[in-house]
Each structure stands twice: as structure tokens, then as C-alpha cells.
Amino acid sequence: MFTSDTHAAFANKRFLIIDDFQGMRSMFREMLKSCGAKDIDAASNGAEAISILEKNKYDVVLCDYNLGLGRNGQQVMEEAKFRNLIGLATAWVVVSAEKTAEMVIGAAEYVPDDYIVKPVNEATVRARLAKVMDRKAALLDIEKAVKAKDYKQAIALCDQKLAERSGYTSDLLRMKTNLLLQSGQRDKAKAVFEQILAQRDIPWAKTGLAKIHLLNKEYDEARRLLNEVVEESRTYLEGYDLLAKMLEEIGELDEAQYVLIRSAELSPNSISRQKSLGEIAQKRGDLEVAEKAFRKTISLGENSILKTPAAYLGLAKVCSEKGNTSEAVRLLGEVHKTFDDPEATLHAKIIEGAVYSKSGDLNNARKLAAEVATIMKESAARLPAQVTLEAADLIMGTGDKDTASELLKVVVKNNHENETLIDQVKGVFAKGNMEEQGGAMVEDMRREVVQTNNKAVALAKEGKLEEAVSLMRNAKGMMPNNKRVLLNLTYAMILLLKKNGREAALEREARDCLDRIQKLDPGEKLCADYRAMIEEIAAAG
Incomplete structure (x- = not known):
């Protein structure tokens, strides 16, 4: 029933309609007016929509999937979320004639607030939007706490609303378990998942429980749960993704x-899934599947904010393996032209050097190795370990063993507990006929890091x-990616805060360290304990 309260709810909201057909824009405008809406804007394509979203804030966005040339509706939503062009209170509703399983499942991955299939009538639009707006309002205070990284408050609000039995139980439980995992409280999250599953078999809860087993390296139980998810809920894509991640982790x-x-x-x-497929196929040596997946990733990213240099870099490696040197070099040139990202362009130089080396063009390989070596002297410690390893491999292969050794030392210092990376470091030393000398260096670096931590x-x-x-x-200045160093620094700062009382700069530094640790290892349990300690100090004033 259309009540005065519903009318008022629409009247107080600002709406944006995104559709490439004038007739549809007009129809939705009239429907919204009939529901009580007064403030309504419209865009006819993706570029115009982004331009409008850059200037204005909206409570509700109604967006078609097919928008003609340029960005489609999914890409507009991706960019709006990625660039924070829409607020926590904004409801994003896909309204499209596309109703194939492929399209609906794909859109759902990017979590719109609703998906309405055309043709629609006023009653449907009114009812669905009223429900979406009510949900947004009910959960807004939790989302604000999450954005402020006040996980303790966000969890408390979830518990409060669950106790009030005010609705949205599934949403609240899902938010609570995600927050518990984000804050490192695995045991509490596990208890909630098990409680949910004792009452009902729900894919997201079973996947969440599997994630905890995976973080705990309990692979058999994680595998059992995830196999059940993908067999019983064949369209639940998060289950497939986590299962693939687990299988990759255990080498299958x-x-x-x-x-x-x-x-x-x-x-x-899905850009991320196609990229993952390309990377795993490349590791396996399945160059045909890898090439197809990487080319699909590049195509999908053409108008997307999620466009990634990793697909170009991966495809260049595949082309090099297939002997297509010119295509590999062309792709690496695209990285330089397309991405304003120093790390990506440096990685492209490293791979280009390796491409020339593989093709027998040692002059160009040495030239690029020298350029890379100069850049790496200042940036190696801040780069991902795999990038530094590839640089060391290139430089070692062109004969500069001293520079390569220094880069390998950086990798060891930042990852002294990572046996997989240590083995890769030893492999690069072996390529330079430095097995014995390199092995000794590795042990010296590991010993040095341990002694510093112990001191x-x-x-x-x-x-x-x-x-x-x-x-x-x-x-930390020398080893900014060493998790153990960051953990020990954080704990020392917490002890200092307990001794001397609150100090805003020190609290901020400790939180920044924890953010860095969670980026390096999302499953690190100590992060939750240390965050709780910092919050206790802050609360005590």
C-alpha cells in the first residue's frame, strides 16, 4: 500500500536515473514523481553519469546495464564505488532488460542493492525502492563505523540490532562475521558461523567457516566445506574463488x-577472476588458456576503473614463452602508455629485459637490466618481493652478480620466515653459479633480522x-615489508603508550603498522589483539 510515509520517504531523497534511451528516462522520472520524488536527475551514458556523480550526491541511483558506447552500467557502479562517488547511504539499483543467468550473476558480484528486470511498473519500482531505502537507513550507522575502522563499535551495533529483532537478520549476521574476520577475531567468527549453520545450510556462512579453516591452514576441512558449497550452490561464486585460492596455496x-x-x-x-585464471594457467604452463584469459581481462578492463597492468604483464610473459617477442614488447609498451603507476612501469621494464634475454637480444637485455638496477637501488625495499626477485633474476642473468645479490638480500630481510620465497632466492643465486655463497648470505640475513627482533x-x-x-x-625503515618487524614495533609502541598515556601520533603510527600487517597477511591473529589494546588505551584517555 502507498502511504503518506512512503510518499515522504521519496520526497526527501535525491535520485539519479542512468539509461541510454530517452523514453526509459522519461518513464522512470514519471514513476518516481508519482511515488513522491521531487529531486530527479538523469544521464544518458556512462561518461555523463560519472560526470554527474562527481558533482552531486544521490540517495538512490537507478542504472541500466547496457548504456551504448563506453562504460556499461556495471562499470559505472564499479567506478562510483572505487572513487567514493557514492556515499554509504546511497542505494544502487540495477534496472535492466538483461535477465540471462550470466548477466544477473555477474552483476550480483558487484553487490548492487537490488536488481530489477525490465519491463517494470510503478508498483514494482515503488515497493522495491522503499525496501532498499529502508534497509540502507537501518544499517547506515554500522556502515559509518566500518568506514571509520571502528570495528568494535560496528560489531556492538550489529549485536544491538540483532537483539532488537528489528529485521535484516541475515544482513546483520553477515556484516558481523565479516567484521570479526576483518578485526582478526577468528574464534568468535567461527562460533557465529557454526551457530548459523546449525540452524540452516547457508552458502555464505559455510564459505565463511571454510575461510577460517583456510586461515588456520586446516586444508582438509576447508576443502570439504567448499566442495559442498560449489556442488550444492552452483552459482555462489565466492565459494569457487576461495576453493581455487586454497588449491593454489597447497600446490594443486x-x-x-x-x-x-x-x-x-x-x-x-569478472576482471579479477579472468586475471586469476590467466595467472594459474601460466604457472601450469598452459599457455593457450593463459593467453585467452589475459586477453579477456584486458578486453573487460577497456572502460573499467579496475583495468589492471597485471594482465598486460602476464600476457607479455606468455607471448615471450610462445616465441612472439614483438607482441610481448608491444604489450609492455602499452603498460608505459596506459598506466600512471611507477611500480607497473618498472615491472614492465624488468619483464621486457627478460623477454629480450630469452630471445637472444643480450644488448637490449643488458641495457634494461642496467636501468632497472639504478631504479631498484632506491626502491627495492618498498616493492613486492616477486618484483624484486624478477629484477634480481634479470640482473643476475646479465652478469651483474653484486647488484643482484644486494636485491636478493632485501627480499630475504623482508621475508626471512617465508620458506617459499627463500627457496626462490636460492634459485636465483644458483642461476649465477653462487649456490654456496648465496646460501651463506641468506643465512646471514636471516640471522641479522632475528637478532634485531630479539634485541x-x-x-x-x-x-x-x-x-x-x-x-x-x-x-622498519630498512625492512618495511617484514611482518615480524612490524608486529614487534607495534607491540613496543603499545607498551610505551601504556606507560606514558595517550599520544595521538604514536597511536596513529601503531594503527598504520597494523594496517600494513593486515595488507601483508590478512589472517594475522595478533592484529585483533593489538587493535583491542590500542582502543583500551584510547578509551582510558
């Missing part, structure tokens, strides 16, 4: 590729907290 690349192919058949327009721990135990913090800050 054949199975991982098979799982990704199955999910890509269900939803072929900081000893200083903290002696109550010399300022010295411990100073020592670990210096270590």
Missing part, C-alpha cells in the same frame, strides 16, 4: 584452474621502551 594448480574455469563459465565478465624484545623486557621503539623504527 590443475584443480585450481579447473575450478576457475567453471566459475568463469558462470560469470565470464628489541630484550629492551622492552628491561623497560627500555623508547630504545626498543627506536630500534624497531630503524629496522
Whole structure:
């Protein structure tokens, strides 16, 4: 029933209609007016929609999928979310004539607030939008706490609303478990998932429980749960993605590729999934599948904010492996032209050097290796380990063993507990006929990092907290990606805060360290404990 309250709800909201047909824009405008809406704007294509969203804030966006040339509706939504052009209170509703399973599943991956299939009538639009707006209003305070990274408050609000039994139970439970996982509270999240599953078999809860088992390296149980998800809920794509990730982690690349192919058949327009398929196929040496997946990734990213240099870099490696040097070099040139990203352009130089080396063009390989070596002297410690490893491999292969060794030392210092990376480092030393010398260097670097950490721990135990913090800050400057260094620095700062009381700059530095740790290892349990300690100090004033 259309009530005065519903009319008022529409009257107080600002709407944007995105559709490439004038007739549809006019029809939706009239429907919204009949519902009570007064403030209504419209866009006829993706570019115009983004331009309008850059200037104005909206409560509700109604967006078609097919928008003619340029961005489609999904890409407009991706960009609006990625660039924070829409607020937490904004409801994004896809309204499209596209109703194939492939299209609906694909759109759902990007979590619109609703998906309405054309043709529509006023009653349907009114009812669906009223429900979406009510949900947004009910969960807004939780979303605000999440944006502020106040996970404790967000979880408390979830519990409060669940106790009030005010509706949206599934949404609240899902938000709560995600928050518990984000804050590292695996045991509490596990208990909630098990409680949900004891009452009803729900794919997202079973996948969440599997994620905890995966974080705990309990692979058999994770595998069992995820196999159940993909067999019983064949369109639940998150289950496929997590299963593929687990299989890759345990080295079962054949199975991982098979799982990704199955999910890509269900939803072929996911940039991240096609990229993952390309990367796994490349690791397996399945160059045909890898090339197809990377080219699909590039095509999908043409008008997307999620366009990624990784697809160009991966495809260049595949082309090089297939002996197509000119195509590999062309693709790497596209990276330089298309992406304003120093890390991506440096990685492209590294791969280009490797491409020339593989093709026998040693002059160009040496030239690029020298350029890379100059750049890496200043940036190696801040780069991903795999990029630094590839640079060291290129430089070692062109004969500069000293520079390559220094880069490999950086990798070891930042990853002294990562046996997989350590083995790769030893492999590069072996290529330069430095097995014995390289092995000794590796052990020296690992010993040095351990001694630094132990010294900081000893200083903290002696109550010399300022010295411990100073020592670990210096270590962080040299090893900014070393998780153990970051954890020890954070704990030393927490002890100093407990001793001296609140200090905003130190609290901020500790939180920044925790953010960095979670980026390096989302499953690190200590992050939750340390965040709780910082919040206790802040609450005590």
C-alpha cells in the first residue's frame, strides 16, 4: 500500500536515473514523481553519469546495464564505488532488460542493492525502492563505523540490532562475521558461523567457516566445506574463488584452474577472476588458456576503473614463452602508455629485459637490466618481493652478480620466515653459479633480522621502551615489508603508550603498522589483539 510515509520517504531523497534511451528516462522520472520524488536527475551514458556523480550526491541511483558506447552500467557502479562517488547511504539499483543467468550473476558480484528486470511498473519500482531505502537507513550507522575502522563499535551495533529483532537478520549476521574476520577475531567468527549453520545450510556462512579453516591452514576441512558449497550452490561464486585460492596455496594448480574455469563459465565478465585464471594457467604452463584469459581481462578492463597492468604483464610473459617477442614488447609498451603507476612501469621494464634475454637480444637485455638496477637501488625495499626477485633474476642473468645479490638480500630481510620465497632466492643465486655463497648470505640475513627482533624484545623486557621503539623504527625503515618487524614495533609502541598515556601520533603510527600487517597477511591473529589494546588505551584517555 502507498502511504503518506512512503510518499515522504521519496520526497526527501535525491535520485539519479542512468539509461541510454530517452523514453526509459522519461518513464522512470514519471514513476518516481508519482511515488513522491521531487529531486530527479538523469544521464544518458556512462561518461555523463560519472560526470554527474562527481558533482552531486544521490540517495538512490537507478542504472541500466547496457548504456551504448563506453562504460556499461556495471562499470559505472564499479567506478562510483572505487572513487567514493557514492556515499554509504546511497542505494544502487540495477534496472535492466538483461535477465540471462550470466548477466544477473555477474552483476550480483558487484553487490548492487537490488536488481530489477525490465519491463517494470510503478508498483514494482515503488515497493522495491522503499525496501532498499529502508534497509540502507537501518544499517547506515554500522556502515559509518566500518568506514571509520571502528570495528568494535560496528560489531556492538550489529549485536544491538540483532537483539532488537528489528529485521535484516541475515544482513546483520553477515556484516558481523565479516567484521570479526576483518578485526582478526577468528574464534568468535567461527562460533557465529557454526551457530548459523546449525540452524540452516547457508552458502555464505559455510564459505565463511571454510575461510577460517583456510586461515588456520586446516586444508582438509576447508576443502570439504567448499566442495559442498560449489556442488550444492552452483552459482555462489565466492565459494569457487576461495576453493581455487586454497588449491593454489597447497600446490594443486590443475584443480585450481579447473575450478576457475567453471566459475568463469558462470560469470565470464569478472576482471579479477579472468586475471586469476590467466595467472594459474601460466604457472601450469598452459599457455593457450593463459593467453585467452589475459586477453579477456584486458578486453573487460577497456572502460573499467579496475583495468589492471597485471594482465598486460602476464600476457607479455606468455607471448615471450610462445616465441612472439614483438607482441610481448608491444604489450609492455602499452603498460608505459596506459598506466600512471611507477611500480607497473618498472615491472614492465624488468619483464621486457627478460623477454629480450630469452630471445637472444643480450644488448637490449643488458641495457634494461642496467636501468632497472639504478631504479631498484632506491626502491627495492618498498616493492613486492616477486618484483624484486624478477629484477634480481634479470640482473643476475646479465652478469651483474653484486647488484643482484644486494636485491636478493632485501627480499630475504623482508621475508626471512617465508620458506617459499627463500627457496626462490636460492634459485636465483644458483642461476649465477653462487649456490654456496648465496646460501651463506641468506643465512646471514636471516640471522641479522632475528637478532634485531630479539634485541628489541630484550629492551622492552628491561623497560627500555623508547630504545626498543627506536630500534624497531630503524629496522622498519630498512625492512618495511617484514611482518615480524612490524608486529614487534607495534607491540613496543603499545607498551610505551601504556606507560606514558595517550599520544595521538604514536597511536596513529601503531594503527598504520597494523594496517600494513593486515595488507601483508590478512589472517594475522595478533592484529585483533593489538587493535583491542590500542582502543583500551584510547578509551582510558
